[in-house]
Amino acid sequence: MALEAAKADTARRLDEALERIQALETSTCWRLTAPIRTVKRVLFGLRTPASPEALADMSGHPDKGAPPTPVIVALTPASAENTPSVALAFAGREGGDSAQDASKPSSLADESPIHHKAKSESHVVLPSDFDADLTGDVTSSNKLSLKETYQGWVDHWKNAVPEDHDVAMEMAVGGYFDAMGPVQAALVKKFGLGEDGYLIDVGCGSGRLAKPLSKIHTGRYFGFDLVPELVAHAKKISARPDWKFGVIDHIAIPEEDRAADVVCFFSVLTHLLHEQSYWYLEEAQRILKPGGRIVFSFLELDQPPHWPIFEATLKDAKNGGDQPLNVFVDRLGILTWAKHLGMQVASIHDPLEHVVQEGALGQSICVLQKV
Numbered sequence: 001m002a003l004e005a006a007k008a009d010t011a012r013r014l015d016e017a018l019e020r021i022q023a024l025e026t027s028t029c030w031r032l033t034a035p036i037r038t039v040k041r042v043l044f045g046l047r048t049p050a051s052p053e054a055l056a057d058m059s060g061h062p063d064k065g066a067p068p069t070p071v072i073v074a075l076t077p078a079s080a081e082n083t084p085s086v087a088l089a090f091a092g093r094e095g096g097d098s099a100q101d102a103s104k105p106s107s108l109a110d111e112s113p114i115h116h117k118a119k120s121e122s123h124v125v126l127p128s129d130f131d132a133d134l135t136g137d138v139t140s141s142n143k144l145s146l147k148e149t150y151q152g153w154v155d156h157w158k159n160a161v162p163e164d165h166d167v168a169m170e171m172a173v174g175g176y177f178d179a180m181g182p183v184q185a186a187l188v189k190k191f192g193l194g195e196d197g198y199l200i201d202v203g204c205g206s207g208r209l210a211k212p213l214s215k216i217h218t219g220r221y222f223g224f225d226l227v228p229e230l231v232a233h234a235k236k237i238s239a240r241p242d243w244k245f246g247v248i249d250h251i252a253i254p255e256e257d258r259a260a261d262v263v264c265f266f267s268v269l270t271h272l273l274h275e276q277s278y279w280y281l282e283e284a285q286r287i288l289k290p291g292g293r294i295v296f297s298f299l300e301l302d303q304p305p306h307w308p309i310f311e312a313t314l315k316d317a318k319n320g321g322d323q324p325l326n327v328f329v330d331r332l333g334i335l336t337w338a339k340h341l342g343m344q345v346a347s348i349h350d351p352l353e354h355v356v357q358e359g360a361l362g363q364s365i366c367v368l369q370k371v
Contacts, residue, residue, distance in 0.1 A: 146271070147226045147249055149324050154227050156322075169233040173205035174267065178212075179359070184266050185213040186356035191346070191367050192293040195219060197261035200253060200287065202280065203268035204245070207234030214238040222255065224248050251276055253283040260287050265296035270363065271324050278337055281368070285341050288370045293346065297363035299328045305351050305362065334366055343368045 157168040170177035188209070193199050196219040201209055204223030211234075213221065221238075224246040225231050235245040246254065253263070263284040269277040284294045299306045306328070313326040331348060338345050346367040352360045 146324075149322070150226050150230075152322060153324060154229055166233070169206040169230060170208075172227075172230065173208055177206075177208050180361070181208040181212040183356060183358045183361055184209040184264070185216065186358045187361070187365065188213070188262055188264050188295055189216070190356055191262065191295050193217065193219070193262045198222075198259065200255060200260045200263045200284075202253065202263060202265050202284070204231065204234050205267075206230040207237045209264070209266060210234045210238040210240075210243070214240045214243070219261075220244075222246070222260075224254070251279050251283070253280075253287050255287045257286055258289050261289060261292050263288060263292070263294050265294070266361075267297060267363065269296050269329070270299050270326060272327060273325075274327070274329065274333070277327075277329070278341075281337060281341055285343060285370060290370055292370045294343070294366075294368040294370075296366055296368075297361060298334070298366060299326065300330060300351075300364050301328045302330070303351055303364060306364075338368055341368070343370055345369075 154168075154172045157172045158165070161168045161171065174180070188199060195217070197217075198220040199213070199217070199222070201221065201223035204210055204225050206229075207223075210221065210223055221240070221243040222245070223231070223234055223243070225234075226248065228247050231245050231247050235243075248254070265280065265284075269280070272280070281294065281296075288294070299309060301307065301310060309326055310328065313323070315321075316323045334348070335345060346369045347365075348367075349355050349365040351362050351364050353365075354360050355365065
């Protein structure tokens with residue numbers, strides 16, 4: 001009887017998934033913009049501005065920029081050990097044109113995926129002699145040498161747009177600079193950064209967050225990154241002589257204990273191994289004041305907008321590409337991290353959720369609070 005009930009429940013869930021897919025196919029149109037094809041090759045392989053149109057486009061094919069079709073990519077039947085699950089992803093339609101303009105799409109912000117239990121796993125096997133020095137040579141994959149990889153990525157964009165250094169610096173951290181920066185600034189404000197609060201921006205890049213935040217935040221700020229050119233650009237465009245910027249070459253937050261109100265990691269832990277991410281979270285916990293918060297973005301395999309990122313990462317690996325590493329983590333893994341850090345999970349948000357009026361981030365968001 002239990003087996004029959006499980007089979008029936010699995011069939012019901014599959015029917016619901018098919019209905020959802022059909023609804024998406026018939027009700028959603030997609031607007032593609034000219035820079036999409038280029039921008040999708042940056043960092044994650046996919047990047048989106050804050051608008052619903054471009055957030056919807058996030059699920060397009062990373063090469064053709066074709067309008068996506070939602071499809072079922074995995075179905076796990078129920079058993080005594082697990083619940084039935086359906087995973088959804090998006091595949092490009094044939095004949096898509098990246099320059100084509102369609103009618104305005106309906107937002108996918110309310111189209112929550114069918115979630116399933118997922119085991120936390122790292123998608124990289126470490127060599128036996130690997131250490132966490134960000135400058136070290138790793139013969140098995142240069143993607144694990146973060147400073148080398150990101151310096152190479154910055155050099156790539158400098159060569160791609162030699163006539164405009166500012167554009168090269170913006171593209172080196174993912175593009176859509178002026179669209180995503182205000183979203184990040186609004187998020188750190190919403191999640192605990194007061195007017196006179198102290199924010200530490202780990203992986204500040206070329207100032208995508210620092211630029212808009214400099215106009216609305218009177219308190220302290222410390223941003224640092226691996227590549228000197230990125231940090232110099234962030235310092236220049238923020239135009240805040242009272243703010244601090246720095247260059248690092250190892251996992252650490254150079255600040256005293258219990259000093260900061262908020263520590264943020266936007267598009268940082270998405271490129272680190274789980275051990276490195278946890279190490280950084282330990283550092284953030286150390287330098288936070290009691291009640292202070294960590295805000296970080298992350299990638300999830302069971303979020304439809306993130307599956308194409310995994311596919312693009314896989315393709316890059318198969319082709320011997322040099323794009324920075326992309327790493328995924330599930331929510332159960334985050335809960336485990338929080339438990340061992342002695343921190344509380346204040347909230348977790350889906351990638352297309354409009355947590356702030358400035359728009360959705362495109363990555364999932366987690367907020368941890370120090371007790």
